[in-house]
Amino acid sequence: MTTTPNSEQLHTGQHLTIVKVWLAIGLLVFALMMIAGVALRAAQGSAFLTLPPDLFYQIMTLHGAGMVGVAGLAGLAVNWYFLSHHVALSPRILLIALLLSLLAVTLIIGSILIGKFAAGWTFLYPLPAKSLGIWSTAAAATFATGLLVLGVAFLLVYLDMAIAISKQYGNLIKGLGLPMLFGRTPLDDSHPTTVVASSMVIIVNVCGIAVGAVVLVMTIANLLAPSIAPDALLMKHLIYFFGHVFINATIYSAVTAVYELLPVYTARPWKISRPFLAAWFAATFMVMAVYPHHLLMDFAIPAWVAIAGQIISYTSGIPVLVVTAFSGLMLVYRSGIRWDASSSLLVLGLFGWAAGVVPAVIDGMIKVNLVMHNTMWVPGHFHFYLLLGLLPMVLGFSTYLAANGQQGKSSRVPVYLYSIGGIALCLSFLVSGAMSVPRRFAVHESAWQWLGNVGAIAGSLVLLSTLMLALPILAKLKNASLQHSV
Amino acid sequence: MQTPVLVVSLLGMLLVSAAFILVIRNSSVRQDNYAGIVTRGYSVRRWWMIALCVVGVTVTITSLTPFPITANAGTPPKVIKAVGGQWYWKLDNNTAMAGEPVQFHVTSDDVNHGFAIYNPDNKIIAQTQAMPGYVNQLNVTFTEPGLHRILCLEYCGLAHHGMIADFTVTEAN
Numbered sequence: 066m067t068t069t070p071n072s073e074q075l076h077t078g079q080h081l082t083i084v085k086v087w088l089a090i091g092l093l094v095f096a097l098m099m100i101a102g103v104a105l106r107a108a109q110g111s112a113f114l115t116l117p118p119d120l121f122y123q124i125m126t127l128h129g130a131g132m133v134g135v136a137g138l139a140g141l142a143v144n145w146y147f148l149s150h151h152v153a154l155s156p157r158i159l160l161i162a163l164l165l166s167l168l169a170v171t172l173i174i175g176s177i178l179i180g181k182f183a184a185g186w187t188f189l190y191p192l193p194a195k196s197l198g199i200w201s202t203a204a205a206a207t208f209a210t211g212l213l214v215l216g217v218a219f220l221l222v223y224l225d226m227a228i229a230i231s232k233q234y235g236n237l238i239k240g241l242g243l244p245m246l247f248g249r250t251p252l253d254d255s256h257p258t259t260v261v262a263s264s265m266v267i268i269v270n271v272c273g274i275a276v277g278a279v280v281l282v283m284t285i286a287n288l289l290a291p292s293i294a295p296d297a298l299l300m301k302h303l304i305y306f307f308g309h310v311f312i313n314a315t316i317y318s319a320v321t322a323v324y325e326l327l328p329v330y331t332a333r334p335w336k337i338s339r340p341f342l343a344a345w346f347a348a349t350f351m352v353m354a355v356y357p358h359h360l361l362m363d364f365a366i367p368a369w370v371a372i373a374g375q376i377i378s379y380t381s382g383i384p385v386l387v388v389t390a391f392s393g394l395m396l397v398y399r400s401g402i403r404w405d406a407s408s409s410l411l412v413l414g415l416f417g418w419a420a421g422v423v424p425a426v427i428d429g430m431i432k433v434n435l436v437m438h439n440t441m442w443v444p445g446h447f448h449f450y451l452l453l454g455l456l457p458m459v460l461g462f463s464t465y466l467a468a469n470g471q472q473g474k475s476s477r478v479p480v481y482l483y484s485i486g487g488i489a490l491c492l493s494f495l496v497s498g499a500m501s502v503p504r505r506f507a508v509h510e511s512a513w514q515w516l517g518n519v520g521a522i523a524g525s526l527v528l529l530s531t532l533m534l535a536l537p538i539l540a541k542l543k544n545a546s547l548q549h550s551v
Numbered sequence: 552m553q554t555p556v557l558v559v560s561l562l563g564m565l566l567v568s569a570a571f572i573l574v575i576r577n578s579s580v581r582q583d584n585y586a587g588i589v590t591r592g593y594s595v596r597r598w599w600m601i602a603l604c605v606v607g608v609t610v611t612i613t614s615l616t617p618f619p620i621t622a623n624a625g626t627p628p629k630v631i632k633a634v635g636g637q638w639y640w641k642l643d644n645n646t647a648m649a650g651e652p653v654q655f656h657v658t659s660d661d662v663n664h665g666f667a668i669y670n671p672d673n674k675i676i677a678q679t680q681a682m683p684g685y686v687n688q689l690n691v692t693f694t695e696p697g698l699h700r701i702l703c704l705e706y707c708g709l710a711h712h713g714m715i716a717d718f719t720v721t722e723a724n
Contacts (some may be wrong), residue, residue, distance in 0.1 A: 119709055122709065192707060298685060333585050368618060379607050386603065387600050391592070415571075424564070430610070431615070503704050504704075
């Protein structure tokens with residue numbers, strides 16, 4: 066195993082500056098997209114707001130694309146920051162990726178707000194080409210181009226990360242720790258957890274984004290030349306592989322904040338072990354293999370694919386529940402941890418990720434999917450992962466960074482409010498799903514509306530508490546000079 | 552089906568919550584012997600892993616036997632062709648009898664749609680995707696007479712939420 070160089074040799078002020086810019090933009094976009102989300106739930110409730118269907122579906126597309134995009138960007142920023150302490154990364158490439166992302170965001174927002182594109186962030190083929198006059202071909206092509214540019218931005222950073230890990234450790238397989246897992250080399254518990262996580266994220270998300278690029282190019286080709294009409298089921302496979310892998314990779318990226326900061330708070334090491342390496346190795350495959358659980362209601366797929374989708378959906382929760390969350394809890398147990406906003410958010414992130422496994426794997430069962438697919442149950446489970454998993458990890462890291470690593474300086478009140486609002490919002494989705502309320506409906510029947518109103522109130526609380534956390538971070542971020550030691 | 556699913560999910564999430572609350576309540580006083588905590592933790596984790604595997608195998612076998620997608624197939628079923636389009640449903644027959652096996656042959660004229668059958672209590676009893684170029688066969692044996700509805704559950708554009716058809720289930724003879 067190659068010796069890790071001193072982090073101070075790798076990490077410069079430029080690294081920190083670009084991460085701070087990246088995080089600041091990310092937090093602002095999160096807040097804006099939350100406003101969009103609250104508006105959607107309020108419109109479904111009808112008590113506080115009404116929206117015409119065309120505007121509702123535009124905002125829905127914006128909320129989806131915006132949240133997935135910013136989750137990816139924020140998760141990448143966290144991952145990049147911690148990985149830059151272990152390997153030599155290029156801040157210039159991260160800056161180029163940021164500029165490309167801004168271009169992508171401009172294209173995506175323009176296609177939605179000016180071009181009225183509203184096919185959802187999943188742009189399920191052939192809907193982008195068949196709007197019945199609501200949006201133009203140009204608007205759909207602009208949206209798809211925006212996503213393509215965003216993918217290029219991510220790929221640039223992943224390429225830099227992959228090269229840096231390979232230079233330092235030999236290759237991504239060694240970065241993932243497989244020679245140690247399979248006994249080819251002795252277990253070196255100084256091998257950084259962040260390098261293992263980063264190697265996994267690079268492997269899965271390069272595959273995910275590459276597949277996304279294929280399906281986006283095919284979508285654009287169909288838009289420009291309708292005679293090029295790919296098979297709808299093939300496109301569905303590609304879209305859900307891309308979408309599932311990409312959104313999962315955001316959490317696996319952000320969890321590096323938990324791996325790196327929880328040991329600082331608890332003054333205990335989070336070291337690799339064979340179960341740890343096995344969990345990440347298994348997750349590498351399962352994140353890529355589990356996407357058929359999105360296709361369970363497409364009976365044209367072979368039965369064995371649906372069965373595999375159900376089984377892998379269950380098993381993919383095990384590394385989270387048995388290794389990551391469990392190890393995090395062992396670290397905190399009787400540690401004398403100092404609870405502040407940052408440490409609370411990091412543990413909340415672990416909780417959201419672990420608890421979100423439950424509704425996810427249950428919906429992954431074919432028998433349940435027959436009555437739950439595309440109901441509000443689905444946003445219920447992924448809001449658990451993202452709102453109570455990923456975002457608290459990002460906010461926890463940002464709070465820590467803004468406080469220059471000083472513990473006990475940030476109030477936990479916003480975290481309590483955030484937790485209450487987030488859990489209430491997720492439950493409003495899950496209860497709606499159990500009542501068979503469809504997802505992605507601009508107009509809700511009167512019997513369903515109270516849940517939309519509950520969701521809007523809960524979402525407003527989440528928005529308020531996010532601002533209570535994010536505004537002090539934004540105010541302090543400029544002067545943050547933390548050089549996190551590894 | 553939906554209520555038990557919700558209850559089981561809430562219980563599962565409560566179990567996860569209980570573990571976090573237990574640890575957080577025991578986090579303020581430091582125990583320096585972390586190696587001892589790890590040893591005990593690994594022991595608990597081993598049983599936790601075994602429990603998850605046992606639950607997984609049991610649930611997998613029971614939930615997939617018989618295979619849910621073909622479980623309700625009767626011989627011979629009444630075949631009803633259903634075609635989705637922006638934003639309508641075309642059914643060649645919109646009635647069936649309670650207890651009578653029905654097989655819906657579902658496809659689409661244009662984009663992806665979701666063919667979901669709601670019972671008179673407004674709960675989904677079965678669904679499949681309506682895809683251009685494919686015919687999905689959905690087996691349903693209605694148990695409850697009354698007015699059922701078919702809603703689109705795959706977002707398909709501006710009037711997606713209004714894509715609804717009625718389906719009547721009559722009393723069994």
